Amino acid sequence: MPKQIAIVGAGVSGLTCGVLFAERGYRVSIFADEIGQQTTSAAAAAIWYPYDAGPADKVIAWALETYKLLIDLSRDAHSGVSMIELRAFSRAGKIRIPDWAHALGASVIPSEVEGSLPINSSALSSGFAMNVPLMDSTIYLDYLAKRFAAAGGSLKANVHFDKLENVDPAFDFVINCAGIGAKTLVQDVDLEPHRGQVAIVPKIGNLSRAIVSDDVPLMYAIPRANDCVFGGTNELSEDRHVDPAATARIVAECSRVLNIEKPRVLAARVGLRPFRKSGVRLERDKLRDGRTVIHNYGHGGAGFTLSWGCANEVDDLVRA
Numbered sequence: 001m002p003k004q005i006a007i008v009g010a011g012v013s014g015l016t017c018g019v020l021f022a023e024r025g026y027r028v029s030i031f032a033d034e035i036g037q038q039t040t041s042a043a044a045a046a047i048w049y050p051y052d053a054g055p056a057d058k059v060i061a062w063a064l065e066t067y068k069l070l071i072d073l074s075r076d077a078h079s080g081v082s083m084i085e086l087r088a089f090s091r092a093g094k095i096r097i098p099d100w101a102h103a104l105g106a107s108v109i110p111s112e113v114e115g116s117l118p119i120n121s122s123a124l125s126s127g128f129a130m131n132v133p134l135m136d137s138t139i140y141l142d143y144l145a146k147r148f149a150a151a152g153g154s155l156k157a158n159v160h161f162d163k164l165e166n167v168d169p170a171f172d173f174v175i176n177c178a179g180i181g182a183k184t185l186v187q188d189v190d191l192e193p194h195r196g197q198v199a200i201v202p203k204i205g206n207l208s209r210a211i212v213s214d215d216v217p218l219m220y221a222i223p224r225a226n227d228c229v230f231g232g233t234n235e236l237s238e239d240r241h242v243d244p245a246a247t248a249r250i251v252a253e254c255s256r257v258l259n260i261e262k263p264r265v266l267a268a269r270v271g272l273r274p275f276r277k278s279g280v281r282l283e284r285d286k287l288r289d290g291r292t293v294i295h296n297y298g299h300g301g302a303g304f305t306l307s308w309g310c311a312n313e314v315d316d317l318v319r320a
């Protein structure tokens with residue numbers, strides 16, 4: 001069993017692992033270049049939805065495990081997790097309800113209901129509805145960080161590693177939750193930055209459900225506690241600057257679908273989804289200095305959706 005665990009990365013993957021291990025009594029430190037609202041995790045809305053991550057069989061299993069844990073967290077008013085009705089639509093053709101959604105009670109939305117959303121029913125052709133957890137990233141990341149600290153964990157920001165062997169040798173176990181940073185940290189050529197941009201707008205009066213359409217162009221409107229997230233984009237790019245033209249396109253498409261006047265934009269955010277062509281990397285390995293490392297990165301567009309399922313598997317690998 002490890003004596004001291006170092007986690008590299010303070011996004012949702014690193015923080016979730018941090019909470020899990022610190023609460024099980026391990027001595028854990030998280031080291032990260034960027035923390036909190038600077039991370040990709042902070043750019044996410046973040047709704048439970050298996051999207052842009054593989055391999056499908058493992059992703060669905062991790063996602064369903066996470067779903068159950070998030071239901072429990074939604075009972076804690078301070079967690080930033082709540083249950084919300086998700087309405088997934090297609091803008092062209094009939095939408096197929098995925099098998100995993102059937103298992104969670106998804107049902108087809110009858111066309112007469114679509115018109116009452118408020119939604120521009122001519123913009124959407126068919127859809128399904130189901131209840132899912134929503135992790136308000138403006139609250140949930142802080143909640144995880146506080147839980148981690150309360151369990152005795154230490155979090156150090158502005159620490160950049162060129163390689164994992166540079167982690168202090170006092171730590172006999174390393175968990176790599178570096179997201180897209182793993183591309184250079186462990187020279188993983190399989191990782192691709194799937195850039196995503198969102199616009200944060202004020203709460204929209206009667207919008208109480210999350211509206212998602214993942215046919216092109218990707219579109220979603222997700223109401224949170226204090227605002228609403230309009231998305232989105234998904235392109236191969238490392239550019240973390242906000243593109244004002246993309247913000248305008250996002251706001252225009254969401255407003256068209258929701259049948260509302262264009263709202264004012266409070267902020268725009270960009271994050272790099274850590275998509276890995278061969279699928280999420282969750283495995284045990286050895287560093288060149290003989291220490292054990294568990295890799296936990298490459299969650300693409302579903303890092304929140306997979307977070308607890310993956311953290312539990314990291315725990316299995318630590319104890320293997």
Ligand SMILES: Cc1cc2nc3c(=O)[nH]c(=O)nc-3n(C[C@H](O)[C@H](O)[C@H](O)COP(=O)(O)OP(=O)(O)OC[C@H]3O[C@@H](n4cnc5c(N)ncnc54)[C@H](O)[C@@H]3O)c2cc1C
Pocket residue numbers: 008009010011012013014031032033034035039040041042043044045046047048049159160161162177178179180181182185195196197198231232270271272273274296297298299300301302303304305306
């Ligand atoms: C616009 C957008 C919307 C999204 N919406 C959703 C959603 O609704 N639901 C969902 O489940 N997912 C969503 N995602 C995907 C989700 O945000 C990611 O899968 C998730 O944030 C990945 O988390 P992570 O902790 O693995 O990586 P990150 O959040 O990127 O964190 C990586 C951490 O590692 C640190 N790091 C990296 N390299 C180094 C290094 N060399 N040395 C030290 N530290 C290092 C970073 O500083 C950071 O702290 C969305 C993403 C985007 C961009």
